[in-house]
Amino acid sequence: MASKFINITLKVWRQKNAESKGVLETYALDNVSTDSSFLEMLDQLNEQLIQDKKSPVAFDHDCREGICGSCSLFINGRAHGPQTHNTTCQLHMRSLKDGDKIYIEPWRSKAFPIIKDLIVDRSAFDRIQQSGGFVSVNTSGNTMDANAIPVPKADADSAFEAAACIGCGACVASCKNSSAMLFVGAKVSQYSLLPQGKVEAKSRVQNMVRQMDEEGFGNCTNTGACEVECPKGISLENIARMNRDFLKANLNSDK
């Protein structure tokens, strides 16, 4: 792969902290290799800013292989940039052109307050998980043999597809209602598809939905933007399954 070099203009959201007012700053960046990832391009910008004794841009990132879910960024109005089924760290500069003007903004949602520049607080997702996203089994290691309950391959595969969610928050950021239902639906689905998760299915969906509402996420109006922008292609079916489980749980609740 022969690499090329391009020159670009960046419009980056800068905000000192949660209280201060943010502003879009403009930066010119030259000689960006088309083999670089988008985050390597930001590294290059930061190196330039540091050389100029200016404050580098803060952004979340860690694994840089599309699995940890740390990276975020609204790039030219789309979560994780122009490609589908992709995270920002796996977006490469060859997808952009010489002379491009690129807008980089943080996730926007009331439930994800800004911490600094492009970094937002996604701990609401953790709290939703803590409210019910688990099977209540102690770690004794000898509940029963792993092959004691056969699980139909189709169910196991669907559970895995739901569990592939990386918790990045692109679904929330892309939704006009800031709804977290794709995230919560995926978690609820993973467990409700597996025999081990069925026992607590009712209370789980009720608790997780309650926590989701308390965190200030909006409701789902079936626009489907979340599914389109989800880097892992989590399906809307998971929302349908959660709604079904939620209704079922409320209609014949033990409580």
Place this chain on the structure above:
Amino acid sequence: MSSLDSKIPKGPIEKKWTDHKNHMKLVAPNNRPKIDVIVVGTGLAGASASASLGEMGYNVKTFCFQDSPRRAHSIAAQGGINAAKNYQNDGDSVYRLFYDTIKGGDYRSREANVYRLAEVSTNIIDQCVAQGVPFAREYGGLLDNRSFGGVQVRRTFYAAGQTGQQLLLGAYSALSRQIGLGRVKMYHRHEMMDIVKVDGKARGIIARNLVSGELERHSAHAVVIASGGYGNVYFLSTNAMGSNVSAAWKIHKRGAHFANPCYVQIHPTCIPVHGTNQSKLTLMSESLRNSGRIWVPKRKEDAEAVRQGKLKPTEIAEEHRDYYLERRYPAFGNLVPRDVASRAAKERCDEGYGIEANDTNEGVYLDFASEIKSKGKQVAYAKGDHNPNEETVIKLGKEWVEEKYGNLFQMYKQITDQNPYETPMKIYPAVHYTMGGVWVDYNLQSTIPGCFVAGEANFSDHGANRLGASALMQGLADGYFVLPYTIANYLANEIRTGEIPVDAKEFDEAEADVKSSIEKLMSVKGSHSVDYFHKKLGLIMWNKVGMSRSEKGLKTAIAELGELRKAFHSDVYIPGEADEMNAELEKALRVADLLELGQLMAKDALERNESCGGHFREEYQDEEGETLRDDKNFKYVAAWEYNGMDANQSKLHKEELAYESIKIAERNYK
């Protein structure tokens, strides 16, 4: 001076752990809430330890530098997790897993620890399934397995190429449950800055809140370090950007010995380097070697033509390809252990057969064409088509490959802009895992009483080379099934201690130390960024303390690293302030520790006058380029005692390794 007592229980190897569990002290349920435990790190080891300790009823405080415990780098592990279940009925057993791991580690690990690991491996799978981890299954609904390097059975459980993700999310869910119940208090975006010792015992940590920059004091009756490995000393590695050695290094500086730092795993199948702005390397799972065949052109002119873009790999005829692993190691073929596969790739590239058009021509092919054909035929046959045409075979074969490795192929395509279903992947070795780490005894306790170390951060189970799919196994074994027992044995003596006050003078001193080291770094106001120094460090390490090491190179490295460390402390520039979110300061603090560690790695490699596992000394090889181990003089764990920033001053302690259950032999994969 602390002596190295490995505390291996007496008795036959298969009874050691059970007997030890039967005789260790317990803490009664009513006493557990009086006891605080700190866990640093939320990867497989840290998350599982926190969850287990929380369940048992201790007050647990868990720390991670990421924005959520779910993002720890265990999440990126791809291929799988080993367990001696023998579900495939191909002759597996606890003993065989134990034997493979010892042999894979080139007879440089502790027998008793490895046996225990093999023993609890089966519980891990049971536990994970009970937690709702969606492992891959066969059509009959039972769990599927695949094979990994260095073994001749199928014992690896997996979830596509995202096994680490699924296991970590499983441990995270168990941890989340305890957080929800109030038994674990989670401190995310917090980094441990130092350990606090009172009367010689680990009694707490100083942590930095990464959002506000504030320093915090946290006390406990025991501290667990589960902070992962130190591959980022090479700058370019498959580790996450934030992965670091700091927690492990801080306890080393306070008295914990650091063992076998030179044992580094260079993984054979990673995407080759593309350019100078590259920030990290990406692994292509070892599981791909189940299906892919590794080769380079047989003729140098073909390699040259490929590099110049004049020839495509698919145009090179079968007879002009050198499947060098199959040629050199017919018994294990493409599934030789990682160190062997990596060295073989380097050998071919050094000889001029490399196929990548980068500065060093370093790259070899990983080719799926044969597998696509053979699996395509099988699938067609299973569907009743006993005479499928070529097109059908290829189509079905590609579908089969996609189901097994889809996410990896997609990731490869994304990064390289090439389609691995049509053309072979280009791969090359990269730094991946560190077998070395904090020295621990059988109870996973370091040489600091009350300070335990779990997962990749300790040195205990993998010797000089780790087998694929064994890191996940060790992380969860330590956290779920070993530490909860052994830590209780220690804590049983702490039930009368009462809460540890954080206003003690030891906390004052530790906090003042941290504060002054931060101020020092901030006040340098030099001319180069942290990355500038980190990249220099990485180059020295990769060239001189990497896949191939020599006395001369190591001595040069030690000197260069000393100079680089001085340059860093007098010329680094950190923008911003210490009392705010400051990523550059975080990096600087980590690089400062990596600089010291790098020198100790070189020192350790220099002292070890033999080749074993991932440690290859050019002076010690046979005529075929295989490693020459020296069991007479080096069958020991090298545990280093800190004695100042200059590694030349570090003091070596040796733990002799005894092989009682396994006959020590030459490691042969031919």
